[in-house]
Amino acid sequence: MEKEEPVTVHHLDKLKEKPDVHEARQKLNADAQESAELAHSLSISDAIRAYPMALFWCFAISMCIIMEGYDQILVPSLFAYPTFQKKYGEFVDYGSDGQPRYQLTAAWQAGLGNAAVVGAFAGTLINGYVVDIFGHRHVLQASLIAMIGSIFITFFSNTVSVLCVGQLIAGVPWGIFATVAPAYASECLPMKLRVYLTSWANMCFCIGQLIAAGVLxxxxGRTDEWGFRIPFALQWVWPVILIPLLYFAPNSPWHEVRKGRIQNAESNLRRLQKSSTGIDVSKTLAEIIHTNDFEQEMSVGTTYWDCFKGVERRRTEIACMAFVGQVLSGSNFAYNSSYFFEQLGLGTSTVYSLSIGGLALAFLGTLINWFFCMPYFGRRFLYISGMASMSIVLVTIGILNVWRSRTSVIYAQAGLAMFWNLLFDMTVGQLGWAIPAEIGSTRLRQKTICLARVSYYLVNIVAGVLQPYFMNPSAWNLRGYTGFFWGATGFFVFVWAYFRLPESKDRTYEELDMLFSMKVNARKFKQTDVNLYSGGERETAAK
Structure with missing residues (x-):
């Protein structure tokens, strides 16, 4: 008996003028339902076996983010680097050893710390348009080529102003990298794996920061300019590796469906899925088309303005706040802690050793999250509990600052900052990437992620301006008391998340569409049943 071929929109186009188009539509719905049911029943190990190439390409594309993580910690860490201070800073006084001491002013610290952020802000907004036109692969390759040129400016800079310009220009491709990777992963992987590879972006940040800390x-010990120019030059390594590799990456099948290129979508799915595992590519494609059709019925557009219309406004708010929470949890204070450690009175060698230790804990936190948290706990629980825990740690650092003259207290504050790194990457550090990548509608996913990342950059710019003034001895010189401020902002996000952050674990994109369209309360997302196919109608019913 001949095997019955699943129906897709490609088939429907051929049947538009035929009387059995309704039957074809029912077949499409049946295939989509079967694919959705399989997505729920698929175990993590089965999903890994079924999507090996999707995992590979998601890992490869996310590697671009290593460069942003590398630079994100590189420049702030150089503020405590003696040769960098001498090259770009101003004379302050003579140290106890009789040697002159230099410091960058708080204004230039803020300028250098935020230059790349401003560039990334522009790159992120641009990305929302260009990816929709050209697709992820072409945009990434063009950005990597631009990256190669921008590094020349930072490497050869002789003044702090030129260095600042170089950071500004380099930020544009970084903004693109940071928003392409989670969107690509969310569209190429099954439901059981998407949180791991969307949050893998955070792991890439950890890897980049760990490499930077190790290099520094x-x-x-170097006393010449190569001590900070070599770290800049190492940024050329990644584009050389990734440009030829990404040439072979497939485009997202969701992107192809949105563009009406159904055959291309099916071809790319076959490159991402392993057919020998029993997963029918045509039925996966039917689910993608079914979801896209539903969102079109809901009048979901594809522009930035559409992100602020109707139910999409709520989804955009959640995505933006989830990302912004990474900053408001105190990341500018505790995550980039080299300068904080120096202001505590620790030596340069100890500062960088502690920084490496903190980043190693961040790496460990990511692994703990993957293997012991996300498989068993929901996004909402982890985000809320993580934000509460980090706020308590930050306030404790502030309280301990009362006794900052004691050596034991100094090391206790440093230890708490490192512990904060562990908590951050077990919870908010990971989910700040994963939630925006899955909470928006599929037709607006890339733009929702871009808006979320833009919100992150805007808040990070403000935080990047404030943080040097909090810490700089020639400015407010608050040292550990800064923990009170970031503890308060973290508590604000905790309150928001309790009332507004829904649970998206184990939900297909179409189920999330339905829950948002029915305006289900955030605290009831987990307890609400969604039946998309009963009697041919989409409906929800609370347990």
Whole structure:
């Protein structure tokens, strides 16, 4: 008996003028339902076996983010680097050893810390348009080529102003990298795996920051300019590796469906899925088309303005706040802690050793999250509990600052900052990437992620301006008391998340569409049943 071929929109186009188009539509719905049921029943190990190439390409594309993570910690860490201070800073006084001491002013610290953020802000907004036109692969390759040129400016800069311009220009491709990777992962992987590879972006940040800390620790003994120019030059390594590799990456099948290129979508799915595992590519494609059709019925557009219309406004708010929470949890204070450690009175070698230790804990936190948290706990629980825990740690650092003259207290504050790194990457650090990548509608996913990341950059710019003034001895010189401020902002996000953050674990994109369209309360998302196919109608019913 001949095997019955699943029906897709490609088939429907051929049947538009035929009387059995309704039957074809019912077949499409049946295939989509079967694919959705399989998505729920698929175990993580089965999903890994079924999507090996999708995992590979998601890992490869996310590797671009290593460069942003590398630079994100590189420049702030150089503020405590003696040769960098001498090159770009101003004379302050003579140290106890009789040697002159230099410091960058708080204004230039803020300027250098935010230059790349401003550039990334522009790159993120641009990305929302260009990816929709050209697709993820072409945009990434163009950005990597631009990255190669921008590094020349930072490497050869002789003044702090030129260095600032170089950071500004380099930020544009970084903004693109940071928003392409989670969107690509969310569209190429099954439901059981999407949270791991959307949050893998955070792991790439950890890897980049760990590499930067190790490089700086290894070069901290140099007394010439190569001590900070070599770290800049190492940024050329990644584009050389990734440009030829990404040439072969498939485009997202969701992107192809939105563009009406159904055959291309099916071809890309076959490159991402392993057919020998029993997963029918045509039925996966039917689910993508079914979801896209539903969103079109809901009048979901594809522009930035559409992100602020109707139910999409709520989804955009959640995506933006989830990302902004990474900053308001105190990341500018505790995550980039080299300068904080220096202001505590620790030596350069100890500062960078502690920084490496903190980043190693961040890496460990990511693994704990993957293997012991996300498989068993929901996004909502982890985000809320993480935000509460980090706020308590930050306030404790502030309280301990009352006794900052004691050596034991100094190391206790440093230890708490490192512990904060562990908590951050077990919870908010990961989910700040994963939630925006899955909470928006599929037709607006890339733009929702871009808006969320833009919100992150805007808040990060403000935080990047404030943080040097909090810490700089020639400015407010608050040291550990800064923990009170960030503890308060973290508590604000905790309150928001309790009332507004819904649970998206184990939900297909179409189920999320339905829950949002029915305006289900955030605290009831987990307890609400969604039946998309009963009697041919989409409906929800609370348990």
């Amino acid at each position: 620790r290894g070069l901290s």
